[in-house]
Amino acid sequence: VQLMESGGGSVQAGGSLKRSCTASGSTFDVSEMGWFRQARGSECTLIATISRRDGSTTYDDSVKDRFTISQDNTKNKAYLQLSSLKADDRAMYHCATEPHQLVGSTFCYWSQGTQATVSS
Numbered sequence: 001v002q003l004m005e006s007g008g009g010s011v012q013a014g015g016s017l018k019r020s021c022t023a024s025g026s027t028f029d030v031s032e033m034g035w036f037r038q039a040r041g042s043e044c045t046l047i048a049t050i051s052r053r054d055g056s057t058t059y060d061d062s063v064k065d066r067f068t069i070s071q072d073n074t075k076n077k078a079y080l081q082l083s084s085l086k087a088d089d090r091a092m093y094h095c096a097t098e099p100h101q102l103v104g105s106t107f108c109y110w111s112q113g114t115q116a117t118v119s120s
Contacts, residue, residue: 001025001097008093008114011085017116019080021095033078034099035069036108037116039091044108048080049099062088085118092116 007019023030034049047060048069057069068081078095092113096102102110 001027001030003095003097003111005093005095005111005114008116010117010119013086013118013120015085015118016081016083017085018082019093019095019114019116021078021080023076023078023097027076027097030097032098032100033069033071034096035078035080036094036096036099036102037089037091038094038108038113039088042091044094044102044105046099046103050078082116085116087118087120089116090118 002024004022005019007017009017011017030052032049032051034046036044036046038044047063048067049058050069050071052073066084071078092115094108094111094113096110
């Protein structure tokens with residue numbers, strides 16, 4: 001499966017950004033998609049997941065109630081709405097298929113990611 005991410009940008013604290021991810025290739029068997037982020041000097045962290053089958057979601061406590069993951073299965077797309085952004089949210093954001101298979105990765109090596117810059 002190939003992933004193409006878009007939506008990088010810069011915003012002031014308290015603002016919002018939206019990330020998009022398009023999966024292509026052998027997507028039929030993909031059961032879950034997710035978003036990771038990696039700040040400079042930090043490890044790759046799973047922050048949100050969504051089940052392709054029933055749309056159920058999970059969030060890391062650091063982003064709960066501020067970020068929203070969604071999907072459009074007809075277009076093989078996943079989205080991440082980032083709201084109420086803080087300086088701590090400054091990171092590279094990476095989407096993934098079957099994200100639980102990637103938990104524990106030191107680096108988010110599977111994609112280029114998109115940068116979110118938050119200024120205070």
